[in-house]
Amino acid sequence: MRISLLAYSLVLSAGIALSADMPSLVKSKGCTSCHDVSKSKVGPPFKVIAKEYKGKSDAVQTLVQSMTGGSVGKWQGLAQKYGISVTAFYMPRQPVSKEEAEKIARWILSLE
Ligand code: HEC
Structure with a gap:
């Protein structure tokens, strides 16, 4: 268990280090049916989410809460701000x- 978890996180961080490709975790959880890294889909592109939250001290916590608890209505105004469609x-x-x-x-x- 310990070893497989370690191997898993190594694979994940290697994937992140090598490219801006989506980690397999994101793909395997079905996020791609609504999100792309840089294109608008049903939800905001991950790069635009990064722009909005980067540098905020509670960014990780906020995004974790949205993923595990859901998120409502936040991106209607933000979509306008960034000129994207959600x-x-x-x-x-x-x-x-x-x-x-x-x-x-x-x-x-x-x-980035
Ligand atoms: C059914 C479509 C759908 C799926 C599947 C989905 N998302 Fe989203 N996502 C959205 C929409 C729509 C929003 C905008 C919500 C809002 O306006 O509050 C969003 C917003 C977000 C945000 C920003 C939340 C915030 O607080 O601003 C993050 C981060 C996110 N999604 C990550 C993910 C990840 C990671 C997955 C896969 C585990 C995923 N989403 C799967 C539709 C989806």
Whole structure:
């Protein structure tokens, strides 16, 4: 268990270090049906989420809360601010643990 977890996080961080490609965790959780790294889909692109939250001290916590608890209505105004389209009013709670959500939040915030 310990070893497989370690191997898993090594693979994940290697993936992050090598490219801006989505980590397999994000792909395997179905996020891509609503999000792309840089294109508008149903939800905001991950790079635009990064722009909005980068540098805020509670950024990781806020994004973890949105992934594990859902998010409603935040991006209607933000979409206008960034000139993107967000076609759904809310994101339902996602099937990720708090630890997984934290990894994903850190990845999102690392995007340029
Ligand atoms: C059914 C479509 C859908 C799926 C699936 C989905 N999202 Fe979202 N996501 C949205 C929408 C719509 C918003 C904007 C919500 C809002 O306006 O409050 C959003 C917002 C977000 C935000 C910003 C939250 C905030 O606080 O500003 C993050 C981060 C995010 N999604 C990550 C993910 C990740 C990671 C996954 C996969 C585990 C995922 N989403 C799966 C539709 C989706």
